[in-house]
Amino acid sequence: SIVFDEAHLPRPRPAPDGINALSAPMSIYEVHLGSWRRKGNNEWLTYRELAEQLPAYARDMGFTHLEFLPVSEHPFDGSWGYQPTGLYAPTSRFGGPEDFAALVDACHREGIGVLLDWVPGHFPDDPHGLGHFDGTALYEHANPLQGRHLDWGTLIYNYGRTEVTNFLVSNALFWLERYAIDGLRVDAVASMLYLDYSRPPGGWIPNQHGGRENIEAIAFLRRFNTELFARFPQATTAAEESTAWPQVSRPVEFGGLGFGYKWNMGWMHDTLNYISKDPIHRKYHHGDILFGLHYAFSENFILPLSHDEVVHGKRSILGRMPGDEWQRFANLRAYYSFMFGHPGKKLLFMGGEIAQAAEWNHDQSLDWHLLQHKNHSGIQSLIRDLNRLYRAVPALHQMDCEQAGFEWVITDDANNNVFAWIRKGFEDRARCLVVVNFSPNVYRNYRVRVPFAGKWHEVFNSDSAHYGGSNAGNIGEVTTQGGKTPELSLTLPPLAAIFLVPEG
Structure with a gap:
C-alpha cells in the first residue's frame, strides 16, 4: 500500500x-x-x-x-x-x-x-541511517581518516x-x-x-x-x-x-x-x-x-x-x-x-x-x-x-555586493569611537550617510562631509526614545554648511547610529 x-x-x-x-x-x-x-x-x-x-x-x-x-x-x-x-x-x-x-x-x-x-557534509552512524547501509561503507569512506569527523563523531560522504x-x-x-x-x-x-x-x-x-x-x-x-x-x-x-x-x-x-x-x-x-x-x-x-x-x-x-x-x-x-x-x-x-x-x-x-x-x-x-x-x-x-x-x-541594498556602493567618510576617529560612510544606490542621488558613535558621549557640532549640498533628512536614529534611547539627535534634518566640500554639522547621540539621506 x-x-x-x-x-x-x-x-x-x-x-x-x-x-x-x-x-x-x-x-x-x-x-x-x-x-x-x-x-x-x-x-x-x-x-x-x-x-x-x-x-x-x-x-x-x-x-x-x-x-x-x-x-x-x-x-x-x-x-x-x-x-x-x-x-x-x-x-x-x-x-x-x-x-x-x-x-x-x-x-x-x-x-x-x-x-x-x-547538510551534505556529514551524517550520523545510527544503524537506521546511511552508515554501512548494505553492510559495507557504501555512502562513506571505509578509512576513518577520510570517512569520519572527529569533532562530531559522524561519517563523511564519499564524494568520489x-x-x-x-x-x-x-x-x-x-x-x-x-x-x-x-x-x-x-x-x-x-x-x-x-x-x-x-x-x-x-x-x-x-x-x-x-x-x-x-x-x-x-x-x-x-x-x-x-x-x-x-x-x-x-x-x-x-x-x-x-x-x-x-x-x-x-x-x-x-x-x-x-x-x-x-x-x-x-x-x-x-x-x-x-x-x-x-x-x-x-x-x-x-x-x-x-x-x-x-x-x-x-x-x-x-x-x-x-x-x-x-x-x-x-x-x-x-x-x-x-x-x-x-x-x-x-x-x-x-x-x-x-x-x-x-x-x-x-x-x-x-x-x-x-x-x-x-x-x-x-x-x-x-x-x-x-x-x-x-x-x-x-x-x-x-x-x-x-x-x-x-x-x-x-x-x-542595491549595491550590497559591489565596491562602488560604498565609500568611507570617517575611519580615523578612534579616540571618539566614531565611524561614518556613504552607501550608494543605482541613481545619482541614491545616497545614505551612516554615522555610528560607539562611545557613551554625545558629540555636538561633529563635522561630516557629504556629496551633495542642501538638506539631509535624518531618517533613522537608534537613540530614539521609541527604542529606549535618550532622544539626542538632529530634529529630523540638517542643512550643509558652506565651503567647496559640503559638510554637515551633526549631533551624534551616545552609543547610537544615525542614517541621513539627501533631499530630493
Whole structure:
C-alpha cells in the first residue's frame, strides 16, 4: 500500500520574483522550528500552527526571508537537525509532508522567501541511517581518516562515488522542486573542502597531488550549484565557509564554487569582539570594524548573527554587551544599526530581535514575556524599523555586493569611537550617510562631509526614545554648511547610529 503519494503532494506557490537577487534587500530571520514558540505543556507547534503564526510575524517584522535550521529527519533533538538520517523527509516532529508544504505556502503568501539549512557534509552512524547501509561503507569512506569527523563523531560522504553525489544533488533539487524552497544554505563547507579539517598531523590522507584540498568535494559543490541554478535560476545558495577559500560565491566557469552567497564569519567574529569591549577600550580595537571592508566585496556576503553565536557558553548577543543596563541596550541598538548600514545581506537568529537575555535553549520557547519590558520591546521596534529602512532606501541594498556602493567618510576617529560612510544606490542621488558613535558621549557640532549640498533628512536614529534611547539627535534634518566640500554639522547621540539621506 502507498503511505505517501509524493506525486500528488500540494505544491506551494512560488515566492516573489527577484527575492534572492544581489540588488534586492535580503534580511533573513533564522528559526529553529521546535523552539521559536511553544504551546501548553512545552509542546511543539505543528507545521500548520507555525504556518498561522510565523510567516505573519516575519512579515510584520519586515524580514524578507525565513531560514529554517535543517528540517530533514534527524533522530536527536539536540543536533538541531545537523545530523540528518532522512534527507528526503521533512521531520515528522511537526507533521507530515503536506503540512510542511502548507508552511512554505503560508510564507510565500506573505511574500517571504524560504531557505533551508542543508547538510551534505556529514551524517550520523545510527544503524537506521546511511552508515554501512548494505553492510559495507557504501555512502562513506571505509578509512576513518577520510570517512569520519572527529569533532562530531559522524561519517563523511564519499564524494568520489558518482552514486553518492547523484543522491546528494538529487536531494538538493528535491527540496526546490517538491516544496518550492527558495534556496539552500550549506552547512560546514570548510569541513568538506579540507582533508585535514580539524585533524592532527598524520591523521588524514592527502589528495592525489599530496595536498589538503578535497578535490572530490570541490567537484561536488560545483556540480551542486551548477545544476541547481540551471534548474532554478530564481533560487539561491549560501555557504557557511569559515576560511579564506577563494571565490566561494563566484561562478564555476571562472574557477569559483558557484554559491550565490557566503556567510561572512570574519565580520561576525571581529565586530562581536569590538562591541563586547567597554567603550573606553574600543579605540585599541578600531581595526576590528575597519578590517571587514578590506574584503567586503571579494564575495557576495551575508552578515550572520546566527544560532552558533548564542549557544555553548557564548552568551546571547545582549549578554555580550558591556556596561550597565542602559548601556547594554544602547550598545545592542548601535550594533544592530551598524549591521544594517554595513554592506552585505543580513541574518539574525530568532530571539535576537527581542534581546533574548539567556542563551538559546532548543528545549523551550523563546522568552516572549520579555516584551513586557520597554527595553526589550524597544529592540523589537528597532529591528522592525531597520528592516523597513533597509528595504525602503535603495542605497542600503542595491549595491550590497559591489565596491562602488560604498565609500568611507570617517575611519580615523578612534579616540571618539566614531565611524561614518556613504552607501550608494543605482541613481545619482541614491545616497545614505551612516554615522555610528560607539562611545557613551554625545558629540555636538561633529563635522561630516557629504556629496551633495542642501538638506539631509535624518531618517533613522537608534537613540530614539521609541527604542529606549535618550532622544539626542538632529530634529529630523540638517542643512550643509558652506565651503567647496559640503559638510554637515551633526549631533551624534551616545552609543547610537544615525542614517541621513539627501533631499530630493
